[in-house]
Amino acid sequence: MKLQQLRYLIEVERQGLNVSVAANKLHTSQPGISKQIKLLEDELGVEIFVRNGKRVTAVTPPGKAIIEIARRILHESDNLKQAAQDFAEVDSGKLTIATTHTQARYALPPIVQRFSQQYPKVKLGLVQGNPMQVCQYALAGQADFCIATEAIGSFEELVMLPCYAWNRCVITPPDHPLLAQKSLTLEAIAKYPIITYDFAFTGRSQINHAFETRGLRPNVVLTAIDSDIIKTYVALGLGIGILAKMAFDPARDANLRAIDASHLFESSTTRIGVPRNAYLRGYVYDFIEMFAPHLSRKVVDGAVHNKPQIDYDL
Secondary structure (H helix, E strand, O other): HHHHHHHHHHHHHHOOOOOHHHHHHHHOOOHHHHHHHHHHHHHHOOOOEEEEEOOEEOOOOHHHHHHHHHHHHHHHHHHHHHHHHHHHHHEEEEEEEOOHHHHHHHHHHHHHHHHHHOOOOOOOEEEOOOOOHHHHHHHHHOOOEEEEEOOOHHHHOEEEEEEEEOEEEEEEOOOOHHHHHOOOOOOHHOOOEEEEEEEOOOOOOHHHHHHHHHHOOEEEEEEEHHHHHHHHHHOOOOOOOOEEEEHHOOOOOOOOOOEOOOOOEEEEEEEEEEOOOOOOOOOHHHHHHHHHHOOOHHHHHHOOOOOOOOOOOO
């Protein structure tokens, strides 16, 4: 049994049983992957995949158990490498964070700057995507952890560490009628075309829920994956925007106006997602604590390794 065979196995399952796509992802050949998986099946004495000719069509019951064990084995293999590297190079290495555009653009810059000053030998990487994608990046080992608002709760393999709560504002051009209202209401917002986040992003479910509760159907004319796009099209006069308050800067966004909407929508919580039982290098703990000071190394370590009596709520 070889670790490479386990990697092939997991990648085929991750790519929806498409061996060709898995081969491209791993920069190898389809016949090579098929041969190694067959050798593994022969060694274990069970079929992991159901095949129809040359096509893989399903995972067998024992295959499901084997894939889960393979994930744990590879995870521990990565932990071994990280532990050795941690002792060899205390203050150098690589840190990759998977996150959404809003976090990368508005929440992370001061933390990245501070971290880079403290750890100049650590190479930082930011991988962006929607919340589902960034969680998958962390689980696949393509990032040390992920930062997002939605979706992290859907992945049981990730430990959820709450960082901070935030809410929304409505943005408009400088001469918009909404600015004359004494108190902003959902009914008033619903009268105008709305530009907001894509369904997979940044608290969109709270926005939908607020309107549904009042029996309103908002006229969403455009959705986008990041706050800058929303602001661009609001400035062009296509509608009013609903976005995270952190994404509006009066100085930088002088061509727009913002109205606080925190009384209209439930707050959202940004969380860090760390794979369970992951080995984290010392500087990873430090980055997390810089981003969320209540998440000390002791708290994070206890949560990731399921130690009792750890309280990491906000």
